[in-house]
Amino acid sequence: xxxxxxxxxxxxxxxxxxxxxxxxxxxxxxxxxxxxxxxxxxxxxxxxxxxxxxxxxxxxxxxxxxxxxxxxxxxxxxxxxxxxxxxxxxxxxxxxxxxxxxxxxxxxxxxxxxxxxxxxxxxxxxx
Amino acid sequence: xxxxxxxxxxxxxxxxxxxxxxxxxxxxxxxxxxxxxxxxxxxxxxxxxxxxxxxxxxxxxxxxxxxxxxxxxxxxxxxxxxxxxxxxxxxxxxxxxxxxxxxxxxxxxxxxxxxxxxxxxxxxxxxxxxxxxxxxxxxxxxxxxxxxxxxxxxxxxxxxxxxxxxxxxxxxxxxxxxxxxxxxxxxxxxxxxxxxxxxxxxxxxxxxxxxxxxxxxxxxxxxxxxxxxxxxxxxxxxxxxxxxxxxxxxxxxxxxxxxxxxxxxxxxxxxxxxxxxxxxxxxxxxxxxxxxxxxxxxxxxxxxxxxxxxxxxxxxxxxxxxxxxxxxxxxxxxxxxxxxxxxxxxxxxxxxxxxxxxxxxxxxxxxxxxxxxxxxxxxxxxxxxxxxxxxxxxxxxxxxxxxxxxxxxxxxxxxxxxxxxxxxxxxxxxxxxxxxxxxxxxxxxxxxxxxxxxxxxxxxxxxxxxxxxxxxxxxxxxxxxxxxxxxxxxxxxxxxxxxxxxxxxxxxxxxxxxxxxxxxxxxxxxxxxxxxxxxxxxxxxxxxxxxxxxxxxxxxxxxxxxxxxxxxxxxxxxxxxxx
Numbered sequence: 061x062x063x064x065x066x067x068x069x070x071x072x073x074x075x076x077x078x079x080x081x082x083x084x085x086x087x088x089x090x091x092x093x094x095x096x097x098x099x100x101x102x103x104x105x106x107x108x109x110x111x112x113x114x115x116x117x118x119x120x121x122x123x124x125x126x127x128x129x130x131x132x133x134x135x136x137x138x139x140x141x142x143x144x145x146x147x148x149x150x151x152x153x154x155x156x157x158x159x160x161x162x163x164x165x166x167x168x169x170x171x172x173x174x175x176x177x178x179x180x181x182x183x184x185x186x187x
Numbered sequence: 188x189x190x191x192x193x194x195x196x197x198x199x200x201x202x203x204x205x206x207x208x209x210x211x212x213x214x215x216x217x218x219x220x221x222x223x224x225x226x227x228x229x230x231x232x233x234x235x236x237x238x239x240x241x242x243x244x245x246x247x248x249x250x251x252x253x254x255x256x257x258x259x260x261x262x263x264x265x266x267x268x269x270x271x272x273x274x275x276x277x278x279x280x281x282x283x284x285x286x287x288x289x290x291x292x293x294x295x296x297x298x299x300x301x302x303x304x305x306x307x308x309x310x311x312x313x314x315x316x317x318x319x320x321x322x323x324x325x326x327x328x329x330x331x332x333x334x335x336x337x338x339x340x341x342x343x344x345x346x347x348x349x350x351x352x353x354x355x356x357x358x359x360x361x362x363x364x365x366x367x368x369x370x371x372x373x374x375x376x377x378x379x380x381x382x383x384x385x386x387x388x389x390x391x392x393x394x395x396x397x398x399x400x401x402x403x404x405x406x407x408x409x410x411x412x413x414x415x416x417x418x419x420x421x422x423x424x425x426x427x428x429x430x431x432x433x434x435x436x437x438x439x440x441x442x443x444x445x446x447x448x449x450x451x452x453x454x455x456x457x458x459x460x461x462x463x464x465x466x467x468x469x470x471x472x473x474x475x476x477x478x479x480x481x482x483x484x485x486x487x488x489x490x491x492x493x494x495x496x497x498x499x500x501x502x503x504x505x506x507x508x509x510x511x512x513x514x515x516x517x518x519x520x521x522x523x524x525x526x527x528x529x530x531x532x533x534x535x536x537x538x539x540x541x542x543x544x545x546x547x548x549x550x551x552x553x554x555x556x557x558x559x560x561x562x563x564x565x566x567x568x569x570x571x572x573x574x575x576x577x578x579x580x581x582x583x584x585x586x587x588x589x590x591x592x593x594x595x596x597x598x599x600x601x602x603x604x605x606x607x608x609x610x611x612x613x614x615x616x617x618x619x620x621x622x623x624x625x626x627x628x629x630x631x632x633x634x635x636x637x638x639x640x641x642x643x644x645x646x647x648x649x650x651x652x653x654x655x656x657x658x659x660x661x662x663x664x665x666x667x668x669x670x671x672x673x674x675x676x677x678x679x680x681x682x683x684x685x686x687x688x689x690x691x692x693x694x695x696x697x698x699x700x701x702x703x704x705x706x707x708x709x710x711x712x713x714x715x716x717x718x719x720x721x722x723x724x725x726x727x728x729x730x731x732x733x734x735x736x737x738x739x740x741x742x743x744x745x746x747x748x749x750x751x752x753x754x755x756x757x758x759x760x761x762x763x764x765x766x
Contacts (some may be wrong), residue, residue, distance in 0.1 A: 061630070063614070103636065108286070108287045111273075111284055111285070111286055111287075112339065114273075114281050114284065114288055115281055115284045115286060115362050115364050116364075117363075118280055118281035118282075118284075118364035118365065119280075119364035122365055122366075122368070123368070123410065123411060123414035124414065124418075138732070138735070139735050141658055141659030141660070141735065141741035142659070144659075144735065144740070144741050157303075173643070174191070
């Protein structure tokens with residue numbers, strides 16, 4: 061008798077659990093579908109907005125408009141070719157003359173801060 | 188799932204479970220009804236077991252193996268509308284885009300007070316016609332369009348009115364943020380969203396198929412360069428009261444068209460009001476007898492076939508009589524001229540003699556190789572077919588040598604010039620941004636190409652092209668002034684003045700071409716309308732503006748190294764090496 065009831069109750073219980081599960085699942089799916097549609101709509105709307113903004117940006121960046129704005133608000137002018145130079149055209153400070161045959165690294169002591177070295181170089185060049 | 192497995196076990200393993208023992212027991216006791224009942228039960232149980240097994244299998248199949256559900260739908264498919272793809276320039280600046288715009292309609296039946304509604308509408312859309320709107324709203328129809336393609340702010344304003352019976356319908360509209368700039372390149376699309384000109388027409392299928400989901404179509408055009416070229420040409424057009432102008436900036440290494448201008452132009456946003464002359468692309472569809480600029484190719488041809496060297500000399504003492512024609516020089520030197528002299532004095536007689544030594548057959552073969560005998564293969568529907576002499580007589584050989592009797596589009600000519608100066612590689616002009624190195628075909632030797640570079644530079648230093656010089660850039664180039672043909676003769680008052688230049692000449696990066704259609708001389712040009720006075724200054728100004736934009740390093744043009752690298756004496760001696 062107890063065996064029969066187990067056999068009966070178990071499927072019934074399983075069916076009940078399944079039914080509840082299915083019900084919950086169905087509503088979850090419906091909810092997710094609504095959400096997916098919402099996102100889809102939002103995506104379309106955002107894409108359209110993005111397109112409008114990109115076109116607007118391109119429109120506002122018309123070269124003639126930019127030039128007019130620059131003339132009105134800025135004191136800048138286009139770069140002239142005379143203002144463009146190569147890196148090796150910049151003169152470098154002359155290398156300090158090394159009096160003895162010790163290498164340049166041998167002079168460096170912990171006390172020799174870069175500023176001290178600069179002063180030293182200046183002194184040596186002065187005469 | 189677990190429930191299904193449970194049922195499945197029951198059906199799948201009948202012998203081990205109690206009901207079957209009972210079946211066996213009842214069968215032995217001989218209870219017929221009970222046996223039948225059990226048998227039916229077994230059948231039904233088996234049936235359900237199989238059914239559940241199928242459902243279980245399907246669930247496993249769906250959950251475990253079919254992962255693609257739901258990912259196949261994209262936004263554009265969901266909208267159910269075809270969205271035309273964007274067109275952008277080489278730096279990603281939007282040149283053409285499709286926007287969803289609202290169009291305003293009314294349902295007059297639902298409008299209680301047409302007069303009031305009209306007043307309200309007029310307040311936010313002042314361009315509407317008061318009488319017309321009132322009439323439309325009073326009809327009692329169920330649907331009537333009021334205004335197509337509202338701007339977003341107009342739509343908001345109408346919405347804010349809160350008038351019942353007004354509504355919006357979304358439509359796709361093609362917009363061109365840069366308007367007339369690059370209009371001939373981009374082209375335009377009609378109201379049905381199909382391309383009717385330019386890139387829009389050439390790539391119509393691709394732009395429609397793209398659906399806005401693929402990356403935008405990237406052109407080789409640079410909007411900043413395009414603007415500089417257009418503005419300078421427009422100024423020249425106005426100054427010299429020309430009827431039209433065309434200009435090109437071409438990458439000499441890749442054939443990419445960085446800028447292409449044709450004036451007058453049109454606004455693709457208002458294509459309905461544009462004129463046919465504005466829509467005509469003078470740079471690619473128009474074919475012109477370009478005059479002396481063709482001498483670049485004549486000299487390249489003579490050097491290439493070995494019929495002349497830079498040091499050869501030709502007799503330009505007297506005008507050349509051929510049949511009923513007499514070939515004259517505009518500025519006769521009336522003496523023997525070397526090849527560099529023929530070039531910088533632009534001697535027609537010398538060029539004609541050079542071409543005769545090459546011969547008609549080789550000349551045609553050469554021009555064909557340079558792409559001047561057939562339509563250019565650029566990605567536009569508006570491409571002009573060159574007009575070449577038929578039959579090709581000796582007279583043709585001579586006149587073609589200085590650019591008469593052959594009419595080509597400025598675009599294909601710029602492509603040919605690019606090949607003569609870039610080291611001799613054919614570079615078919617293209618409007619699509621280059622995606623890397625392309626297979627190039629050699630059409631000229633490197634030596635010929637270097638000779639042409641030096642000649643072009645010489646012509647700007649002390650020839651007809653001095654006004655094309657731009658400070659800081661090694662500009663080279665050739666003028667070309669041709670009289671327009673009309674009814675079998677030429678008119679001396681209708682000229683096509685063009686200048687084809689390139690920079691920097693020691694390693695040419697860009698070819699710049701400017702062409703003015705029927706310019707008139709003025710006081711600043713001492714009355715001259717020839718190319719050296721009208722077109723050359725345009726090229727100078729364009730190069731000064733675009734050089735820094737395109738990242739061409741300025742050099743000291745009078746430095747010893749710069750001069751030596753491009754040196755060529757008038758008797759054809761060269762020094763240094765440009766490479």
